[in-house]
Amino acid sequence: MATQFADPEAPTKNSPEAVVVRFAGDSGDGMQLTGGQFTLSSALAGNDFATFPDFPAEIRAPQGTLFGVSAFQINFGSTSIDTAGDAPDVLVAMNPAALKTNVGALKPGGLIIADTGEFTKRNLDKAKYEVSPIEDGSLSKWQVLAFDISALTVEAVKPFGLGNKDALRCKNMWTLGLALWMFDRDRAPLIEWLNNKFKKNPTLAEANIAALNAGHAYGETAELGGQLHKQHIGAVESEPGLYRTITGAEAVALGLVAGANLAHLPMFFGGYPITPASSILHYLVGLKEFGVTTFQAEDEIAAIAAAIGASYAGHLGVTSSSGPGIALKGEAMGLAVMTELPLVIINSQRGGPSTGLPTKTEQSDLYQAVYGRNGDTPIPVIAARSPGDAFDCAIEACRIATQYMTPVILLSDGYIANAAEPWLVPDPADYAEFPATFLADRNGPDGTLLPYARDAKGARPWIKPGTPGLMHRIGGIEKNPGTGNIDYSPEAHHAMTDARHAKVNGIANSIPPQEVTLGESKGKLAVVGWGSTYGPILQAVRKARAKGLDVHHIHIRHIWPMPENLGDLLRSYEHILVPEMNMGQLKTVLRDQFLVDAKPLNKVSGQPFTIAEIEAAIEGALA
Amino acid sequence: MNDMTPIRHETTLKDWETDQEVRWCPGCGDYAILKAVQRTLPEIGADPAKTVFVSGIGCSSRFPYYVESYGFHTIHGRAPAVATGIKLANPELDIWLVTGDGDGMSIGGNHTMHLLRRNLNCQVLLFNNEIYGLTKGQYSPTSRQGTTSPTTPLGSVDRPASPCAFALGAGARFIARGFDVSKELGGVLKAAYAHRGAAFVEIFQNCIVYNKDVFNDFAMPKGAEERQLWLQIGEPMLFAKGTQGIALDVEALTLKVVDVVDGDWQAAGVIVHDVTNRSIAHMLVEMPFGPFPMALGVIYDDPRPTYEDAVLGQDAKMREGKSTDLKRLLAKGQTWTVDPNEGHPA
Numbered sequence: 001m002a003t004q005f006a007d008p009e010a011p012t013k014n015s016p017e018a019v020v021v022r023f024a025g026d027s028g029d030g031m032q033l034t035g036g037q038f039t040l041s042s043a044l045a046g047n048d049f050a051t052f053p054d055f056p057a058e059i060r061a062p063q064g065t066l067f068g069v070s071a072f073q074i075n076f077g078s079t080s081i082d083t084a085g086d087a088p089d090v091l092v093a094m095n096p097a098a099l100k101t102n103v104g105a106l107k108p109g110g111l112i113i114a115d116t117g118e119f120t121k122r123n124l125d126k127a128k129y130e131v132s133p134i135e136d137g138s139l140s141k142w143q144v145l146a147f148d149i150s151a152l153t154v155e156a157v158k159p160f161g162l163g164n165k166d167a168l169r170c171k172n173m174w175t176l177g178l179a180l181w182m183f184d185r186d187r188a189p190l191i192e193w194l195n196n197k198f199k200k201n202p203t204l205a206e207a208n209i210a211a212l213n214a215g216h217a218y219g220e221t222a223e224l225g226g227q228l229h230k231q232h233i234g235a236v237e238s239e240p241g242l243y244r245t246i247t248g249a250e251a252v253a254l255g256l257v258a259g260a261n262l263a264h265l266p267m268f269f270g271g272y273p274i275t276p277a278s279s280i281l282h283y284l285v286g287l288k289e290f291g292v293t294t295f296q297a298e299d300e301i302a303a304i305a306a307a308i309g310a311s312y313a314g315h316l317g318v319t320s321s322s323g324p325g326i327a328l329k330g331e332a333m334g335l336a337v338m339t340e341l342p343l344v345i346i347n348s349q350r351g352g353p354s355t356g357l358p359t360k361t362e363q364s365d366l367y368q369a370v371y372g373r374n375g376d377t378p379i380p381v382i383a384a385r386s387p388g389d390a391f392d393c394a395i396e397a398c399r400i401a402t403q404y405m406t407p408v409i410l411l412s413d414g415y416i417a418n419a420a421e422p423w424l425v426p427d428p429a430d431y432a433e434f435p436a437t438f439l440a441d442r443n444g445p446d447g448t449l450l451p452y453a454r455d456a457k458g459a460r461p462w463i464k465p466g467t468p469g470l471m472h473r474i475g476g477i478e479k480n481p482g483t484g485n486i487d488y489s490p491e492a493h494h495a496m497t498d499a500r501h502a503k504v505n506g507i508a509n510s511i512p513p514q515e516v517t518l519g520e521s522k523g524k525l526a527v528v529g530w531g532s533t534y535g536p537i538l539q540a541v542r543k544a545r546a547k548g549l550d551v552h553h554i555h556i557r558h559i560w561p562m563p564e565n566l567g568d569l570l571r572s573y574e575h576i577l578v579p580e581m582n583m584g585q586l587k588t589v590l591r592d593q594f595l596v597d598a599k600p601l602n603k604v605s606g607q608p609f610t611i612a613e614i615e616a617a618i619e620g621a622l623a
Numbered sequence: 624m625n626d627m628t629p630i631r632h633e634t635t636l637k638d639w640e641t642d643q644e645v646r647w648c649p650g651c652g653d654y655a656i657l658k659a660v661q662r663t664l665p666e667i668g669a670d671p672a673k674t675v676f677v678s679g680i681g682c683s684s685r686f687p688y689y690v691e692s693y694g695f696h697t698i699h700g701r702a703p704a705v706a707t708g709i710k711l712a713n714p715e716l717d718i719w720l721v722t723g724d725g726d727g728m729s730i731g732g733n734h735t736m737h738l739l740r741r742n743l744n745c746q747v748l749l750f751n752n753e754i755y756g757l758t759k760g761q762y763s764p765t766s767r768q769g770t771t772s773p774t775t776p777l778g779s780v781d782r783p784a785s786p787c788a789f790a791l792g793a794g795a796r797f798i799a800r801g802f803d804v805s806k807e808l809g810g811v812l813k814a815a816y817a818h819r820g821a822a823f824v825e826i827f828q829n830c831i832v833y834n835k836d837v838f839n840d841f842a843m844p845k846g847a848e849e850r851q852l853w854l855q856i857g858e859p860m861l862f863a864k865g866t867q868g869i870a871l872d873v874e875a876l877t878l879k880v881v882d883v884v885d886g887d888w889q890a891a892g893v894i895v896h897d898v899t900n901r902s903i904a905h906m907l908v909e910m911p912f913g914p915f916p917m918a919l920g921v922i923y924d925d926p927r928p929t930y931e932d933a934v935l936g937q938d939a940k941m942r943e944g945k946s947t948d949l950k951r952l953l954a955k956g957q958t959w960t961v962d963p964n965e966g967h968p969a
């Protein structure tokens with residue numbers, strides 16, 4: 001991953017295996033769009049990649065301010081890429097604030113591309129620079145390529161007669177054009193995209209294309225002091241097949257559609273707007289033809305309550321939120337446990353507690369998922385490790401919910417929801433179906449109805465209202481183990497509590513044994529993770545193993561119940577290290593469940609782990 | 624109600640009784656309401672298999688256990704939201720929502736408002752006893768000012784909410800009132816069922832343990848004629864055996880009580896009950912008891928399209944002509960192919 005930019009004599013053919021580029025600018029500068037389009041271009045070039053969009057909670061923060069900076073990082077390469085990269089090789093800074101908040105992350109010797117047109121006194125003041133950093137030598141450990149992108153853009157779009165404000169809005173395309181030149185990319189798909197995006201305003205399409213071409217031409221022709229080289233990052237060796245880019249939010253939505261399809265059920269999705277979970281609802285609204293009904297409820301509680309109502313009526317009820325909203329849904333989750341109705345609850349985690357860090361990632365809702373309800377209220381919990389993995393996890397959640405008549409929590413997070421990665425498009429036919437069945441006739445002795453009779457898995461029958469002869473009553477109050485009628489006798493409560501626990505624990509029989517993600521099934525150190533720490537843990541373990549260290553990676557999908565072999569597997573290592581973006585929640589569960597000496601590695605900065613951080617902890621654990 | 628099933632189902636009152644022991648306090652007004660409902664269901668030709676009673680938490684919310692139909696006893700205040708999910712999933716089901724003044728006006732007030740403004744096709748029966756019964760007698764959002772209770776030993780200071788005024792303000796298209804032991808309750812329930820859309824019925828209910836006889840001022844049989852105004856569609860608003868009526872004070876834009884001499888209500892200016900007049904409905908639900916009689920019966924009934932029709936109609940439109948090929952869906956967007964021989968994009 002070494003950068004080549006520092007060496008002006010480096011020939012193009014010695015291009016690096018992987019490069020990390022960060023685009024940073026004002027939240028109104030279109031950096032997420034630029035990053036997204038550069039990602040597509042990387043995909044089409046056959047690179048493997050991972051992205052990290054990092055944007056403020058404010059929609060349009062005051063221009064030029066430090067807190068209004070929006071950034072998009074992409075790590076792309078001709079080798080396997082699992083993280084968005086520890087440190088950028090290239091930083092594109094559209095203003096002083098973007099430079100100030102991002103330059104610290106840049107690799108020594110890395111390249112800064114800065115738009116001097118924005119380095120005005122006013123903007124320098126807003127970024128709290130007394131002197132322009134471009135001029136005072138404070139950037140000397142990096143390569144600096146500073147020129148007036150603003151003026152060059154305005155010049156390029158002059159023929160289209162745009163106002164100054166609209167002309168400057170084409171800056172991001174100019175920058176993208178330069179980036180495309182740097183990495184030897186085809187402009188044609190971008191031009192096609194722009195034509196499509198501005199279909200209704202061809203002048204804007206032409207202006208943006210002109211800016212894109214001008215940026216590209218600038219790279220081609222300008223004398224850039226030998227700092228900038230065109231380089232070609234080759235395609236990664238990957239499994240043959242059809243690929244697309246996918247974000248976690250898209251993958252969850254598609255997985256739910258596929259899961260409902262495999263269960264032969266229509267899906268009802270109740271949601272309430274919350275960052276970073278809303279995009280799942282946005283996406284599903286466009287998929288009505290797949291038997292999806294969406295409901296934007298009046299609040300988080302109504303969203304889950306309506307989903308429970310829909311499940312009761314024979315749909316697959318789904319609700320989705322982030323931590324604060326999940327907290328509000330807690331009581332209704334208990335109702336779903338008590339009435340034993342299928343329900344999928346998705347938590348796109350963000351930094352907490354309370355409102356916390358709305359747009360930043362964290363995995364601090366594991367306790368909430370496993371334990372966060374009144375009463376003894378077991379709910380199975382699954383965690384997705386990457387955007388693509390969220391598809392399979394959503395299907396698994398649908399399977400467990402419908403087969404075991406239980407709510408299921410699927411944990412995603414802000415990073416997975418927004419990040420994109422290449423995805424080998426699966427064939428739905430490769431997934432086993434799990435058709436749901438509804439009770440059609442009375443199931444008890446002498447023609448009686450037993451809504452809480454249990455099958456071999458411990459699941460009760462699903463009885464749709466509207467079915468003749470099967471009228472019955474359910475509710476959140478404790479009930480008789482067979483008839484479901486109100487019964488809060490000591491025996492009934494004990495029997496039903498046991499039955500609910502046995503059912504959820506029994507799910508462990510239907511999940512695959514825990515595999516070792518990288519390494520062997522015994523050794524000195526196991527690094528155990530869950531969720532979106534997958535990429536940095538995998539890379540850190542890979543690097544440590546390359547150095548000859550006895551370290552192994554285990555990544556847990558089924559948080560509750562856990563795979564049956566997990567305890568024995570963990571006990572076959574001398575040390576266990578659990579990196580988490582929280583204060584040690586999985587660590588506590590592992591200690592509790594298996595009495596193992598799991599050690600935490602915690603990070604709660606709203607940013608994903610870097611590979612280096614985990615590598616250092618591995619070395620520390622083995623020292 | 625549901626007009627998609629033209630078939631009238633033949634049942635008797637007995638068919639709507641469950642084998643469950645009714646657990647309300649002896650003498651509770653809920654018994655009378657239960658009977659009125661069980662008597663009404665056969666009369667409207669309801670099908671037990673397609674009928675769902677949904678409730679929240681509170682004394683009234685035990686109701687579903689005693690009706691031989693489908694029933695869902697949910698959680699405090701959330702019955703409207705659960706009902707919305709049920710109805711959107713299966714619009715052929717007839718939904719009766721049973722709630723109380725605490726459940727529907729306090730903890731679940733938000734959901735009640737949204738169900739009404741959306742106009743989900745169902746019947747909302749709000750049992751108003753002006754007290755929290757199941758939690759042992761605390762004052763409720765509808766308790767009158769000065770109500771002494773375990774939490775208000777010196778009398779409550781907050782002004783009570785008026786469920787019907789709330790419902791009308793939320794956009795309800797059907798508002799009716801009755802009380803537990805009134806013989807007219809069945810007729811009110813039938814009218815609610817006949818209304819396509821959210822039908823809001825406030826039922827004054829006597830909590831004989833914690834708020835005994837609080838409605839006696841108008842509900843007592845003795846003197847009822849003077850204190851109850853039973854509204855009849857297309858009929859003049861008369862009470863006190865036709866000797867008094869309700870007229871419009873045009874100057875003040877309020878209602879007023881007028882005397883009717885020799886039955887000549889027209890000369891007295893008594894207004895005829897037009898159930899589609901929303902302005903008069905507002906005045907009727909706000910009419911203060913005391914100077915005025917209590918307005919009872921169907922106060923407002925002016926249907927408009929239901930929520931589930933609108934949602935499902937729009938969904939059907941969005942589905943028109945669209946492919947349901949999941950394989951194609953997954954492969955949407957900008958894609959690329961990795962060649963089996965090359966191992967990189969072709």
